[in-house]
Amino acid sequence: MKHIEWKYLVGLHKLYTDGKTKLKILNNDYINLILFKQKKLIRFKSGNHSIIEANQRYTEFYKLELLDTHNYYNTFFEQSGIENNAKKTFTQEDLEALMFVYYNKKELQEKLTTVKKFSARVFRNENSKYLENKPSLKTAVLQLLEVNEFPEKDPKNQQWRFVIDCDNPKAIVLCENLDCLKIPVEYKKNNIELWYVGGNNTKPLQDIQQDKLQLPIYYFCDWDYAGLNIYSKVKEIFHNKNKEIQIIQPPANAKRLPVGVKHHKSKWKKEDFSGLTEGNFSQEQVDFINQLISDNEWVEEESMDLINLLDADLS
Template identity: 90%
Template sequence: MKHIEWKYQVGLHQLYTEGKTKLKILNNDYINLILFKQKKLIRFKSGNHSIIEANQRYPEFYKLELLDTYNYYNTFFEQSGIENNAKKTFTQDDLEALMFVYYNKKELREKLTTVKKFSARVFRNENSKYLENKPSLKNAVLQLLEVDEFPEKDPKNQQWRCVIDCDNPKVIALCENLDCLKVPVEYKKNNIELWYVGGNNTKPLLDIQKDKLQLPIYYFCDWDYAGLNIYSKVKEIFNKKDKEIEIIQPLVNAKRLPVGVKHHKSKWKKEDFSGLTKDNYSQDQIDLINQLISKNEWIEEESMDLIELILIK
């Protein structure tokens, strides 16, 4: 997924429909480095660098690579009532989170938690005060949820499951984090249905009926102690339902990070195999986990390509 903010996507769509744009789309690295310099699909208008034009190869590229994503964003604006303004200060992550809130508002509203916990869960790359410090974003979230304010205290029951449906699902990916669910276009195109139950909050899985467990199910998570420990809990739940679930294993060249990297809280335990259950893993997976433990490293979910890893199964 290319990270192209909405204001730049508007310009790319203008190039597709009108053949030119005055928006400063070259401020985006992907557009500047790939579309402009490498692929040469767009160029400055001769004698006027305030206008960017598309060449004859651009429409076909845009239709194949970017149009579905534009339509996804645009449909969100049209249906949600959020002002479609390319000058909005929403970041790419903000916009993806707003779309996730909109498409899952029923589940989120029924078990609404405090603004800080909501912020920490939905805006995962930010701290718990993120929404409080961005009033326009907070107001947009409240508008989408159709509520006046967040509750001052957490409700006792925060059990919910968010599902991104697709027309003809072939597999289910149960995600530890929300990121995949925020931009599900490519997953739908590849017949992957996405589930999220709130990280460590695995109890909603107990109530899933067997008729919803006919498809292969994969678990997608950070390869650190917290992610693998949650996987053990999830696997135990599905074992009781006589359903196999398989963890998505990183490629051998997957990027590894130090456990002590900023904002990462999960640490390996001093027990053998960090206290994890070896029976839940293949020998290759056991070897990888032991390597991570010995080097005090972890592999982040966001650094893995879920679609690629499912398709090679």
Template identity: 75%
Template sequence: MKNVEWKYLKGLHQLYTEKKTKLKILNNDYINQILFTQKKLIKYKSGNHSIIEANHRYPQFYEQEFLDTYNYYNAFFEQSGIENNAKKPFTEEDLKALIFIYYNKTELQKNLTTQKKFSAKVFKYANSKYLENKPSLKNAVLQLLEINEFPEKDPKNQQWRFVVDCLDPKVIVLCENLDCLKVPIEYKKNNIELWYVGGQNTKPLLDIPSEKLQLPLYYFCDWDYSGLSIYSQIKKIFDAKAKNIEIIQPLSNAKRLPVSVKHHKSKWKKAEFSGLVKADFAEEQIELIQELISKEEWIEEEAIELIQVLNLKG
């Protein structure tokens, strides 16, 4: 997905089916800069700048880059009953979260937490008061979960394990965060089965039988104290099952952020190696972690090119 919100995807799809659209798709930077200016796949209708037309090369590009994503979003609106209204104040990340909730409704309902806990986990890019401040989004969430309100008390045990299946998986990737599971199209195309077990809550992994662990296993996380310490917890669980798990290491050009950045709560500890288990990491990984600690930096999961890293591993 190239930062193209649903209201613009609708315009791109209309170009695909009807060869023209009156929707203001050039307000999107990617469409304007790449499709219109650079690739010249679309243009204004001669003498009428209120209509945008597609050229003969556009359908192939659209099918390759956007059709699967459009069908994924469109199926959500058609099946969920959520009003398909481009005027709704949903960001692209909001929509991804709603789709995740819809397709994982049963598992979420089993261990429903308070509104603040739910908001902080599912809407990770925001904060615990996010739903409180967006009533239309909250109403959509409640509609999808088929509840009138969130419970008042927070359950002590959140036994979530979400799985995005694919027909011919080659590897299994455990994700610290939910983000990959919200729009898993590219991962499924690359034969990657995604699992999420709830951040610090690693107990569901104890009950996974060995026959489900025949594929290569990787852990995908933020490279900060929380992410790396959870990796050690998970590694210990799989060591007991005689199953190796490998952490996804960022490429050298991965974007780094200061640990003090807004909404980031994981800080490095003052203990040696931040109190992490050094034996769980390769020498190159130890050097990277020490550098991050010394510079008070971290690497966000979203900055790590998972598919590219796995391809490099063959």
């Protein structure tokens, strides 16, 4: 999905339905740089720069690229009861998280954790006090969960498994992080079924039914110590089921980040190969990981294009 917040999607949808809008959609970088300047799908009305118009090619582009995403957001607002107000101070991640909570309400209600652990898991790019510092967002989350407050203590049973089903899956991707599951439109369109089992909590995978094991299964994660260590555990679980899984490998030109970057807690170990099992990786992957360890860097899951990488592997 393109990084377009709801208030800008409203303007783009207005262009689709009415052919014009007065909303300030050019404040969004993607709309301004790609749709306006590069593709020239939209333009200022002649003699009036307060109105933006769509050209003849815009309708086809919007239907193909953005209509499903708009409808996904819009359905959430209509069904959830959350006020559809573009002036609210919800970031894009906030909104995606609210949708995830809504569509996975039953599972979250049954396994509700403390507000700090919930915040750290669902809002991965923020700290554990994020929800507590955004009372309107916390209120919306509690409204969606239909509870008055988060529990003060963590329950013993934290066996999460969230699934984003699709009609005719061609592959299953286990995600270390929740981000892909928050906006699953593109993955469903590409027949990719997404699973999330709570990061280091791999126990639910032991109960996966056999019919799911007929599909190719991949693991999508941060290429840091934590992500690769969890992959090794997941790989062993499936190996015991006589099913081999593959890890989604970053492209050679993947963006690398310093291990000490803000909000990143996973550090490489001082042991050889960081204590990971080399046999769980191909020689190319071992070389790549050793380079990351040597440079004290990592590759973030969100920086990789899962659909393109998976298409290349499946084709």
